[in-house]
């Protein structure tokens with residue numbers, strides 16, 4: 001799957017939740033706040049499983065209750081459909097986590 005143009009990335013983001021495009025770093029990212037550190041780690045564990053299934057892996061940063069996920073296709077140095085697909089899967093996991101928290 002090939003590289004997406006900036007226009008294609010921005011169009012794709014409209015179908016995602018809270019993802020932002022970083023044109024300088026050439027990636028998309030989303031930041032999620034959880035109820036605490038363990039909830040943040042639990043989300044990252046679920047993302048890790050989805051990443052293994054997809055054989056596609058986000059860059060992840062945990063700071064206490066806040067998780068930042070960044071996606072780009074390292075081998076292409078670009079954002080691709082694989083990033084968009086994993087972002088959509090991550091959105092599902094975040095939505096399910098938020099539901100469980102209520």
Ligand SMILES: C[C@H](O)[C@H](O)[C@H]1CNC2=NC(N)=NC(=O)C2=N1
Pocket residue numbers: 055056057058071072073074075076
């Ligand atoms: C061999 C394996 O398929 C590759 O190294 C995969 C693994 N996960 C990956 N993840 C991301 N984000 N970009 C890649 O180019 C990539 N390559």
